[in-house]
Structures are given as C-alpha cells and as structure tokens.
Amino acid sequence: MKRIALLGMPNTGKSTLFNRLSGSSARVGNWPGITVDLMSAKILMGGHIAELIDLPGLYDLQGYSDDEQVVRHFLSNNNLDLVIIVANSAQIDRQLSLAIQIRALGLPSMLILNMSDEAKRAGISIDEKAMSLKLGMPVVKISAKYGDHCPEALKTAAGVLSKNKLPIDAEHINGQLQQDLNVEAEMESIVDETVQMPIQLGNDLTSRIDKFLLHPWLGLPIFFAAMYVLFQFIFNAGKPLQDGIAWLLTLFRTNALEPLLINTPTWLSGLLLDGVYNGLGTVAAFIPIIVLFFLIMTMVEDSGYLSRAAFLVDALMAKMGLDGRGFVMVLMGFGCNVPALMGTRVMRSKNMRLLTMLVIPLSLCSARLQVFLFMTATLFTTSQAPLVLFALYLVSFSTIFITAILFKNQYKNNEPFILELPPYRFPTLRQIWLRGWQEVKYFLNRASKFITIGVILVWALTHLPMGLAPASKATFAGQIGDWFSTVLNPIGIDSQLAIALIFGFVAKEIVIGALAVIYGLQGDALMHLMAQKLDWVQGMSFMLFTLIYTPCLSTIITLKNEAKSWLFAWISILWSLALAWVVSFIFYQSARLLGF
Numbered sequence: 001m002k003r004i005a006l007l008g009m010p011n012t013g014k015s016t017l018f019n020r021l022s023g024s025s026a027r028v029g030n031w032p033g034i035t036v037d038l039m040s041a042k043i044l045m046g047g048h049i050a051e052l053i054d055l056p057g058l059y060d061l062q063g064y065s066d067d068e069q070v071v072r073h074f075l076s077n078n079n080l081d082l083v084i085i086v087a088n089s090a091q092i093d094r095q096l097s098l099a100i101q102i103r104a105l106g107l108p109s110m111l112i113l114n115m116s117d118e119a120k121r122a123g124i125s126i127d128e129k130a131m132s133l134k135l136g137m138p139v140v141k142i143s144a145k146y147g148d149h150c151p152e153a154l155k156t157a158a159g160v161l162s163k164n165k166l167p168i169d170a171e172h173i174n175g176q177l178q179q180d181l182n183v184e185a186e187m188e189s190i191v192d193e194t195v196q197m198p199i200q201l202g203n204d205l206t207s208r209i210d211k212f213l214l215h216p217w218l219g220l221p222i223f224f225a226a227m228y229v230l231f232q233f234i235f236n237a238g239k240p241l242q243d244g245i246a247w248l249l250t251l252f253r254t255n256a257l258e259p260l261l262i263n264t265p266t267w268l269s270g271l272l273l274d275g276v277y278n279g280l281g282t283v284a285a286f287i288p289i290i291v292l293f294f295l296i297m298t299m300v301e302d303s304g305y306l307s308r309a310a311f312l313v314d315a316l317m318a319k320m321g322l323d324g325r326g327f328v329m330v331l332m333g334f335g336c337n338v339p340a341l342m343g344t345r346v347m348r349s350k351n352m353r354l355l356t357m358l359v360i361p362l363s364l365c366s367a368r369l370q371v372f373l374f375m376t377a378t379l380f381t382t383s384q385a386p387l388v389l390f391a392l393y394l395v396s397f398s399t400i401f402i403t404a405i406l407f408k409n410q411y412k413n414n415e416p417f418i419l420e421l422p423p424y425r426f427p428t429l430r431q432i433w434l435r436g437w438q439e440v441k442y443f444l445n446r447a448s449k450f451i452t453i454g455v456i457l458v459w460a461l462t463h464l465p466m467g468l469a470p471a472s473k474a475t476f477a478g479q480i481g482d483w484f485s486t487v488l489n490p491i492g493i494d495s496q497l498a499i500a501l502i503f504g505f506v507a508k509e510i511v512i513g514a515l516a517v518i519y520g521l522q523g524d525a526l527m528h529l530m531a532q533k534l535d536w537v538q539g540m541s542f543m544l545f546t547l548i549y550t551p552c553l554s555t556i557i558t559l560k561n562e563a564k565s566w567l568f569a570w571i572s573i574l575w576s577l578a579l580a581w582v583v584s585f586i587f588y589q590s591a592r593l594l595g596f
Contacts, residue, residue, distance in 0.1 A: 321408025
C-alpha cells in the first residue's frame with residue numbers, strides 16, 4: 001500500500017482537501033517517531049490503494065515549534081511514496097518555501113495550488129506549467145472547497161505514484177533537515193517569473209466587515225453577543241433532540257430489554273440495564289449537542305471569525321500565559337468541555353495546549369448548568385435566581401484566570417503568537433458535515449467505552465452489598481459518602497450530597513437523578529424536600545463545589561487522550577478538587593461567621 005503525506009502551511013485549505021479526498025473514512029492513529037495522533041484515510045488513487053496522512057500545518061520545516069518537530073520526525077521515520085504540498089494560491093508569494101524545502105529532501109512530491117477561485121477574484125494569475133518546470137515537480141491548481149480540478153490533481157498524483165522510485169534513506173532526510181537552506185532568493189525568482197499579481201491586493205468586503213467586528217471598543221462585545229446567540233441556539237435546538245433520544249432509549253428498554261431480561265438474576269439484569277445500558281445512554285445524550293456544536297463551530301471557524309476573536313483578546317490573555325485561541329477554547333468549554341479540549345489541537349505550542357486544557361474544565365458547561373437551574377429554583381426566589389447564576393459564571397471565569405496565572409510558569413510558552421486573518425468565507429454544506437462527523441466519531445470512539453465503565457462502577461457502588469436499598473448508607477457508595485463527609489462537612493455538604501457528587505464524577509447530568517434516587521422523590525416533591533433539608537448557604541456551597549470539582553469522566557478521558565498523559569489528567573483532577581474545596585470552605589465558613 002502506498003503512503004502519502006499531506007503537508008502545508010496553516011490556512012491553506014489542507015484539511016478541506018483531506019476531507020474531500022477521504023470522505024467519512026478518516027481515522028485517528030499513532031505513527032512512529034511522534035507523540036501525537038494524526039488523521040489518516042485509505043483512498044483509491046489511480047490503480048493504487050493509498051493511505052493519506054494529514055500532517056500538522058507548519059510554516060517552516062526548519063523551525064522549532066511542536067508542529068514543526070512532529071513533521072520532521074514523521075518524515076524521518078516513515079517511508080513515503082508521495083508528499084502533497086498544499087499552498088494558498090492567493091498567498092503564493094510567501095508559500096513556496098515549503099515546496100522548495102521538500103524538494104531538497106529528495107522526496108517524491110507535487111504542489112497543489114488551492115483556493116484558485118480566491119486567487120482569480122483577487123486578480124492573481126499563476127502559470128502552473130512554468131512553476132512546475134522551475135520547481136521540478138508537478139503543479140496543479142484546484143479549489144478543494146468546491147471540488148474544482150480535484151480529479152486532475154488525483155490523476156497527477158497517481159502518475160507520480162506509478163513511477164518506481166527507490167526509498168529515500170532516512171539519514172539523507174535527517175541530513176537535509178539539519179541544513180540551513182536559503183530558499184528566499186529562489187522563491188522570489190520563481191514568483192517573479194510565474195506569477196502575475198495586481199498592484200494592490202485586498203478584499204473590500206472583508207475590510208468593511210473588519211472595521212465593524214475588529215473595532216477596538218465594540219469588537220469584544222459583538223463577539224460575546226454572537227457566541228451567546230450561537231450557544232443558545234446549540235443547546236435550545238439540542239434539548240428536543242436529547243429528549244427524543246431519551247424517549248427512544250426508554251421505549252427500547254421498556255419494550256425490548258426488560259422483557260428479554262425478565263428471567264435473568266436480579267443482579268445481572270440490574271448490571272446490564274442500570275449499568276451498561278445507562279452507560280451507553282449517557283454517551284448517547286451527548287451526541288445531539290456534540291453534533292450541533294461541531295456543525296455550528298465549523299461554520300464559525302471556517303468563516304475566519306474565530307481568528308479575529310483570538311486577535312481581539314490576545315493581549316489580555318498573554319498576561320495569564322494564554323493566548324487568543326485559548327480564550328476561544330474556554331468559551332467553547334461553556335458549551336461542553338469535551339469539544340473544547342479537542343479544539344486545542346489548533347495550537348502549535350505543546351505548553352500552550354496543556355495550560356489551555358488545564359483551565360477548560362473549569363468552564364461552567366451546560367451539564368453543570370442543569371444542576372444549578374434545579375438548585376436555584378429550589379432554594380432561591382425568581383428574582384434571586386438569575387443573580388445567583390450570574391455569580392456562578394463570574395466564579396467560573398475567576399477560577400480560570402487564577403489557574404492560568406498560577407500554572408503559567410509551569411507551562412511556559414516562548415513561541416510568538418502567529419495569526420493570519422483570512423478573508424471571510426462560508427464553508428460548503430459538505431465541508432460542515434464531514435468536519436462535524438469526523439469530530440463526532442472521534443468523541444464516540446474515545447469516550448464511550450470509558451463512560452460505560454464508569455457507570456458500571458457507580459452502579460456497583462450503589463447496589464453492593466446485595467439486598468440493600470440502592471445508594472443507602474450501608475452500600476459501598478453510602479460508606480464512601482460517610483468517609484467523605486469528614487472532608488465535606490466543613491463546607492456544608494453531608495453524606496447524601498456526597499453520594500450525588502460521586503455520581504457527578506461520571507456525568508454532571510446524573511447529579512439530579514442521583515438526588516432523586518437518594519431521597520426517593522422526583523419533581524416538585526424532591527425540590528420541596530431539599531428546600532427543607534438545605535438552607536441557601538449549603539445550597540450555594542454545593543453549587544460552588546459542583547462548579548469547580550473534578551469534571552465528568554468523558555472530559556477526563558478526553559483530557560488524557562489530548563495531553564497523552566495520565567499524569568497531566570491527575571494534576572487537573574487534584575487541582576480542581578483542591579480549588580473547589582478551598583472556594584467552598586471560604587464561602588461557607590464566611591457566611592456562617594456573618595450569621596447566615
């Protein structure tokens with residue numbers, strides 16, 4: 001099987017081309033010599049079955065950023081039959097350097113001039129045949145967004161693959177990578193002889209929009225308002241879909257699974273229904289929001305707006321060791337921590353990624369919001385509840401900033417923040433669907449099995465030893481709750497609430513269901529009982545702890561997978577637990593001292 005690497009600078013449409021060529025067959029895998037996962041897909045190219053690998057975007061093969069090291073290691077440790085270099089036709093005057101560097105390695109290669117439609121609109125004319133002669137490799141103009149000339153590019157690539165070439169020695173590649181190649185002069189010469197550019201480049205529509213969206217005073221408020229509207233749409237539209245999935249799961253359980261397991265031992269039916277099936281149901285509940293989130297955010301990201309948001313807040317975030325992209329990921333975390341963590345892949349610096357991933361789980365996600373809506377409706381008046389929710393959002397931002405400041409020296413980032421502001425574009429429906437589907441598949445493959453295991457463990461804790469009332473004090477969960485109560489009593493959380501927090505470790509949505517199981521009541525009856533058992537100080541302390549303490553199991557697993565480190569995941573867990581206890585302790589004890 002042939003092996004092809006897809007290489008290019010950021011914002012060249014490389015991922016768009018990869019998605020167009022791979023369709024829905026892409027997968028994530030590990031590769032020799034590197035420590036990150038790369039997307040790959042098997043495609044048919046001419047008469048060859050080829051594996052296409054999407055390498056990280058980079059500006060220079062001889063740089064020292066994390067992405068550049070990943071690409072160098074990949075090229076040095078894997079035999080390649082073809083390197084496809086993707087360049088932005090509208091920026092060709094500064095994007096030929098990668099092609100020249102790859103040619104120096106001796107690897108079989110071809111250059112794809114993507115976004116030819118944008119270059120044409122900008123008045124840029126490229127003689128690809130002359131450029132091919134100058135570079136010594138095939139050059140093809142395409143538009144990956146619309147699929148223009150993609151078949152011709154595939155045919156050209158198949159022709160390169162058909163040529164029998166001896167494998168390039170790894171030592172030769174390493175030697176060339178170590179050399180300091182001066183490509184600027186040759187690049188300028190090729191551009192002068194093969195490219196005709198207008199005297200002044202520009203995009204009038206983009207410039208007019210940027211005057212409004214990048215306004216020094218109005219830019220950020222506009223961005224916050226836009227994100228608020230988008231998040232409202234995502235979760236308002238996702239709620240009916242979640243309810244529909246819950247209804248289907250309940251129907252299937254009642255009409256199919258329960259009759260099927262009616263003659264099995266009680267413990268086995270309980271394990272399969274309340275453990276395994278509920279675990280799968282927990283994963284399924286994430287799907288509508290995950291799908292909508294990625295579909296919407298793909299449109300926003302590909303439009304070029306997120307790059308501008310990062311530009312607006314970069315100076316402020318830099319004081320906390322983060323950058324503008326980190327701020328965008330934190331905002332995503334207020335929707336769901338899982339896709340926000342996955343979104344940090346756009347960051348080139350490993351330390352910047354780690355610091356951003358450390359603060360994202362402190363975002364007040366929609367799952368936590370469900371708990372807070374229940375608690376505020378139970379313990380506060382209709383006029384007080386919105387203020388309480390606003391205060392919780394402020395606490396969330398405060399913990400994010402405190403964490404970033406405290407850990408920024410541990411995860412130092414010396415890499416400059418390089419950001420291009422692309423022209424505004426609207427992705428095609430095909431682009432949106434393929435990108436969203438890939439992210440959903442990644443989430444399901446990575447998270448589903450771990451959430452299922454976690455739910456099974458929680459079921460065991462609340463049902464063993466056998467013959468006891470679920471989640472009662474005599475069960476293992478009850479005993480653990482009693483043990484934790486010595487730690488949680490100083491912050492106003494008793495053993496029964498502690499059991500609910502154990503459930504919340506799997507998924508925060510389970511906390512309310514856990515309270516219903518613990519107290520044996522639902523709906524208004526449960527709210528009335530809790531209003532009698534808890535005062536507002538205890539309720540607020542419980543919400544503060546729920547806001548900050550360890551994120552849900554899917555977030556933890558995603559954190560581990562993205563960081564490639566269980567140690568980092570444990571640092572995140574222990575820090576959030578310690579911070580949650582300290583914040584709740586200060587609030588609870590201060591409120592009691594003041595006589596509340």
